[in-house]
Amino acid sequence: RKEVEQDPGPFNVPEGATVAFNCTYSNSASQSFFWYRQDCRKEPKLLMSVYSSGNEDGRFTAQLNRASQYISLLIRDSKLSDSATYLCVVGYNFNKFYFGSGTKLNVKP
């Protein structure tokens, strides 16, 4: 079983749509949770950390459910520029990180 699992997609949505990604993790002792965005042929860049209480940054909302061991990312009012691959990353002990395979999002005009 993989440490972190994500639906690879692709998710094809129209501009303005709301889209949600989920990511499940297997290690209940995981300590840190992140969503990264990776554009084609570029390195991943931190989109947002995920906190236990949930957090929001503009159109993006991240949530953590420790009981069910999943994290989610909600994107509202999708823009063309949101098209990318979204990586779920789960950390343990600051020196061990597990990646999901990434979920590809295509926002269409």
Add this chain to the structure above:
Amino acid sequence: GAVVSQHPSWVICKSGTSVKIECRSLDFQATTMFWYRQFPKQSLMLMATSNEGSKATYEQGVEKDKFLINHASLTLSTLTVTSAHPEDSSFYICSASTAHTGELFFGEGSRLTVL
């Protein structure tokens, strides 16, 4: 914020030669750095975890004699692809974490093409 710099950003070499890629943490000390490889349209694959002052820990299936990792200081880790072959052509990315926030910061990546 923390920045990780990688060099070179792209390199083309002949088959059989060795290529060194550098990864530097610019404004923080990184006791641990990570090296990944990513083939087109595939996800990141962790190759090894580089620990300052000690041997790197390689993931299963990654040849340690082919991918030499040196982490001689708290701000620099190097990956050397020895006797490179066309199948080694890939996007190599490093990252480092800060103990302060636990976030991972990525280098810009190095695109290797072996002819």
